[in-house]
Amino acid sequence: MTASLLTDAPGRCMKCGFCMSNCPVYGIDPIESHVARGRNMLILQKQAGTLPPGKAYVQSLSHCLLCGRCRAVCPAKVSSPEITVAARAAVVRQQGVSWSQALVFRGILKHRHLMAHLAGIAARLPGLGSKQGTPLRHMADMTAVVSAGIAIPRLSRPFLADRLKSIRKPPDPSATRGRVVFFAGCGFEFFFSGMGQAMVEILTRSGFEVVYPQSQGCCGIAAYNAGDVKTARKMASANLSAFTDCDAIVTGCATCGTALKHYGHWLPQGNGLRAAAESLAGKVWDFSHFVHHHGFPGQPRRKRPLKVTYHDPCHLRWHQGIIEPPRRLLAGLQDIDYVEMDGADACCGLAGSFAITHQETSRAIQAKKMAAIARTKADVVVTSCPGCIVQLMDGAQRHHVPVKVMHIGQMLNKFEAGANHGE
């Protein structure tokens, strides 16, 4: 798999340069090694053994958000993000995890007080303790982001697992429409557990029995994207074993959803769980897609119309092709004045540890996003990914944009509850 991803796939790049028009990183600074075309050429040469030595290779590999926008515009349908991940994995195989790990953990180690928190969390991640030296990637990204001075709410206790019973029945159990597993991911487990709870409440009120397997863990995508395939596989296997019999697996995290849908690709041929992973893919739903598909029982009761705009997480739009369901859900709410922002599909700039390792570029991408949000004069910007939420909250503060950042589940839940919201 990897060999063809590293040779055949980039070999199909015809150097037309179209990806330049759609790449957020190239948009900030138009340098060839920052865009899919240049990276594909470097990877091809690396494979052929003709690339001169130089640290710019690894720098180029890291200079990608893996947002998937290049693939959307590529006439040759070259899957550049996957190629980049495979190339990172090849570097990790040769040089060990340390180079990528170092990048992520640099931020954390500088802020020792956070390590305590991290250690507490580590216990909850199946088979992975920070002491063993294996990274808690996705989690680590999130925590590192905190320590890199990005303004997000600190760890929100109680964590989601402590807020939820293992199984929640719908209010009228006789009318149960199905059984879903809720996959929280690190964002909703540890940082935005209130939002996680809101989603579970909507699912139960929509008539679903919600199972919350306590042994679920980090989705592993950050490890995978950093090229640390070994760790990512462990995480995937742990999750696959945690999922019980269900009709659907629902997640409110666009990034986790992408990971869950791709577990089949992560596991090697011959791995016993691969078949399970492949059949699981069809059952994975993004929260907004699921709720939109099955109908949302909300009864909006707001007095003052709220101006709302929506930001597309790259992992939802470009990796899963989910564009309309969240917008329809929002537009379906009464008393909402929905405005589309310019470039709603443009990346927020976080991209996991990219925000720390490439702070300047990340901030520049964020600035564009915040300017677009500010122009809408929206009260609320809704999105579907905790990573984006972090970056948008930080951006609102940094750029003094008076906008509240909400997860779509939180938004729907508020409307449904119809309480007086004091924002």
Next chain:
Amino acid sequence: MSLSKEVIQALAEITGKDGMRVDPVDMSVYAYDATTRWRGMPEAVVFPTQVDQISAIMALANAHIIPVTVRGAGTSLSGGPVPTAGGIVMCMTRMNRILNIDTDNFTVTAEVGVVLNDLNMALAKHNLFFPPDPQSFLAATLGGCLSEGAGGPYAVKYGLFKHYILGMTVVLASGDILKLGGNTMKNVTGYDLPQLLCGAEGTLAVIADATFRLLVAPQAKQTVMAIFDDVTQAGKAVHRVRSAGVLPAKIEMIDNWVIRRIEEHTPLGLPLSAAAILLFQMDGMAPAVEKETDQVIELCRKTGAAEVRPAKDATEAQNFWTARSFGFSAVFGSAPTLISEDVVVPTSRIADLIQCIKALERTHDLTIVLLGHAGDGNLHPCILTDMDDADHYERAQMASNAIFDAALAFGGAISGEHGIGLEKQQILKKAMPAQGIDLLKQIKRAFDPKGILNPGKIWEAS
């Protein structure tokens, strides 16, 4: 030749540390353009952001006689920006500001690193229209397009980049900064130097910014697709429409090979048996568009079109054009080496050229895909081959040479819009008399006495 420490340090002082790269890995991504066969490693890449920096870099390079290859987005199809002489690549992508959109006088002034698509999006907000549309518009820069003499489907009615240039700021090899031309619709002030720089492939001077004239966006548009069972017949239809005095904005052609790729990827319900499709776009005032559309439909039918489909609505029109642009990319991805020609003939001879290419395809046992801007006589026959397969590659080159000969014999030219660069140097000798080439060299010497700007391009080193 390798750059001395002092030169590298001097460059870094001009552009700032961030404005220069020397890491060999970074050099590798400035070693190519969009052709499959040309490579050349630079020793330093600089990213100027101001005309003063360009000037200082040129003065330095001139003093030390270091080759400088200017680069836009590197989408050239002739090897133009490939730094075969080593030295410095001057990448213009950071000079990407639109300086002024003059909505009163219908002009725009922009730095050369602006991407054509970004310019179009900015102009659309003012309902203004800049017609030249090379199909690399998502990436290509204004400087690259000017320097390659680029144009696209709109060339039939609206012409090329060079037909819109009014003035420019350039930096000579010596480092001197000059304003050429101006911002008026007419300007006869000695030799037309801005025109000389159009298509000069970065061999005469560095263009820093350019002023173009603009049009108002046309009121109405209509797309028509005509399907033919015979490619030659399609070629005849092009000429028939043109000679009847109808002037569509675009007339594009794709052949059976492309039609099949389209149906494999994004089916549009095109008949797989069709030998060729012509796509027409009429634009202008609504009543005129309607009348021209009727004429085109009628003329295509009379020339034996199997079917003529006017696009029902804007979406269908868009689909037709997407299919056309897909054509180019389908060709690109489909062979290890691609010889993509750019011949142009008078429209009365298109059918002859097509017939000749079809014969070459058979006699040399090759796949030659036919597509292009048929409306202005400019075809891009694409020979699918593999440089590593000596026998195949030799046949491909024979066919390629025969296509050039045919185009010249029909009173045409060897390149309509991609330039000579490295790709067509050998053929230049056939297309231009020795005295002509000598004049080119004299002009080059007048601009760049030490020969540091993009050396080794256009004519063969002697």
